[in-house]
Structures are given as structure tokens and as C-alpha cells.
Amino acid sequence: MHAAPSSERRAPRHHVLIPCAGVGARAGGAGPKQYRSIAGLPVVAHTLAAFRALRGRFSTLTLIVSADDDRVGAVLPDFPVLAQGEHLLRRGGASRAATVHNGLVDLRARGAHAEDWVLVHDAARCLVTPAQIDALMVACQDDGVGGLLAQRLADTLKSSTPEGRVSATLARADKWLAQTPQMFRVGMLLDALERAGDTVTDEASAIEHLGLSPLLVAGSAQNFKVTYPEDFSLAEAVLLARRARIAL
Numbered sequence: 001m002h003a004a005p006s007s008e009r010r011a012p013r014h015h016v017l018i019p020c021a022g023v024g025a026r027a028g029g030a031g032p033k034q035y036r037s038i039a040g041l042p043v044v045a046h047t048l049a050a051f052r053a054l055r056g057r058f059s060t061l062t063l064i065v066s067a068d069d070d071r072v073g074a075v076l077p078d079f080p081v082l083a084q085g086e087h088l089l090r091r092g093g094a095s096r097a098a099t100v101h102n103g104l105v106d107l108r109a110r111g112a113h114a115e116d117w118v119l120v121h122d123a124a125r126c127l128v129t130p131a132q133i134d135a136l137m138v139a140c141q142d143d144g145v146g147g148l149l150a151q152r153l154a155d156t157l158k159s160s161t162p163e164g165r166v167s168a169t170l171a172r173a174d175k176w177l178a179q180t181p182q183m184f185r186v187g188m189l190l191d192a193l194e195r196a197g198d199t200v201t202d203e204a205s206a207i208e209h210l211g212l213s214p215l216l217v218a219g220s221a222q223n224f225k226v227t228y229p230e231d232f233s234l235a236e237a238v239l240l241a242r243r244a245r246i247a248l
């Protein structure tokens with residue numbers, strides 16, 4: 001096999017995959033958390049807005065929902081804008097990893113190259129900003145592995161006994177909380193997820209299974225994932241404060 005002549009090679013493109021097929025069991029309430037309204041818009045609409053603000057940087061943006069999702073059309077009436085490379089994939093899996101895997105298979109089938117970059121971002125992580133996404137892209141663009149936004153721990157870290165008592169205080173200088181987006185090469189991530197299986201809870205874990213070490217890019221505590229009932233009011237407060245700052 002010969003390498004493609006330089007005239008046939010092209011610069012790697014960037015794709016976005018947004019897994020949006022979870023049920024939100026920990027959040028409680030009626031229906032999946034990504035469709036609940038905060039600060040006047042559905043959670044996933046805030047997420048989409050952050051990526052749409054960087055639209056020229058991405059060749060495609062795919063939202064992956066469950067096959068039986070009957071809400072997305074009403075919740076996001078202006079999605080997908082096909083002319084802007086947006087795509088709705090009704091192929092969520094039983095786990096987040098399976099959903100992302102389905103998205104990558106579809107991306108390859110639609111022409112993405114193995115060397116292209118993909119940014120995977122939780123629909124439920126609706127406070128991400130264009131500046132944070134840009135910081136990840138800049139940090140990873142010349143990296144041989146890729147990386148993820150992550151946050152250093154602000155608190156003392158404990159491990160526990162099965163009875164819920166402290167068993168030890170752990171060193172935390174080398175501990176980070178993994179966030180999204182997570183940015184890797186399409187082919188490498190697909191291979192990694194196929195080898196790692198469905199149990200990994202983020203893309204970086206799958207890449208680690210290959211023996212590689214993703215780059216940690218400092219994010220923000222505000223880029224938290226809406227997971228528990230109290231997260232909705234916190235996320236809303238942050239979004240309203242940002243809006244008030246813009247209005248000043």
C-alpha cells in the first residue's frame with residue numbers, strides 16, 4: 001500500500017458528536033433531563049448553541065438520540081440545519097459508550113476520514129462555552145493522542161469504607177475530574193471503543209485502554225454535567241448570570 005500523494009491528502013476535518021440518548025435516571029423528574037427547560041430553553045439547546053457559535057470550525061455536528069425519541073423534533077424545531085453539516089442520528093445505544101460508538105460508525109459511513117478529529121460532548125453538559133471548546137481544540141491540534149477538558153479537584157479527597165466512613169485521605173495533586181468535550185482522531189477512537197467495550201464512561205478511558213495518555217486541558221468548574229435534581233437550578237443561575245453580563 002502506498003501513501004496517498006500529497007495532492008490527495010487533505011487537512012483533517014473536525015466533527016462534533018453529541019450523545020443525547022440517556023434517560024436521566026439520577027436527575028428524576030419527567031422525561032430525559034436533556035429536554036427539560038432551563039433559562040427558557042431546553043438543556044440540549046444551550047449545548048448546541050455553544051457549538052453553533054463555532055460553526056465554521058466543524059464540518060459536521062451530529063446529535064445522537066434514541067430510536068424511539070418522540071421529543072427531539074418539538075424540543076429542537078430548528079435542528080438539523082443540513083446546509084451547516086448538522087445531522088440527527090436516531091441510533092442511541094444502551095450505554096453512553098454504545099451511543100458514541102454508533103455515532104462514530106455513522107460518521108465513517110458518511111465520509112469522515114480516520115485521521116479527522118471528533119469532539120464528543122454530553123448533551124447534558126449545557127454550560128460549556130465556545131471559549132472552552134476552542135481551548136481544547138488549540139491544545140490538541142498538534143497532539144499525537146488528543147485530549148479532554150478536565151478540572152483539578154478543589155476539595156480534600158477521601159476514600160470510604162462500605163459503611164460510609166472515611167478509610168483514607170488521598171493525595172489529590174494528580175487527580176482531575178473528566179469533563180467533555182473530549183477530542184480524538186475518528187479512527188483511533190472507533191478502534192479504542194471497539195476494544196474497550198461498553199463499560200468505559202468516557203472516550204479518554206477507551207484511549208487509555210490502548211496504552212495511550214490523553215492530554216488534560218484545564219476546563220472550568222462551570223462546565224459541570226446536569227446529573228442530579230439540584231443541578232438544574234445551579235445551571236440556570238449560571239446561564240442567567242451570563243445573560244445579565246451580556247445585557248450590561
Ligand SMILES: Nc1ccn([C@@H]2O[C@H](COP(=O)(O)OP(=O)(O)OP(=O)(O)O)[C@@H](O)[C@H]2O)c(=O)n1
Pocket residue numbers: 018019020021022023024025026027034064092093094095096097099122123124125225226227
Ligand atoms: N445510553 C446513553 C446514556 C447516556 N447518553 C448521554 O450521555 C451524556 C452523559 O450521560 P449521563 O449524564 O450519565 O446521562 P444519563 O445516562 O441520561 O443519566 P443517568 O445515568 O442519570 O440515567 C448525556 O448527554 C446522555 O444523554 C447517551 O447518549 N446514551
Ligand SMILES: C[C@](O)(CO)[C@H](O)COP(=O)(O)O
Pocket residue numbers: 096122177178179180201202203225
Ligand atoms: C463523559 C463524562 O461526562 C465525563 O465526566 C461522564 O463520565 C459521563 O457520565 P456518566 O455518569 O459516567 O455516564
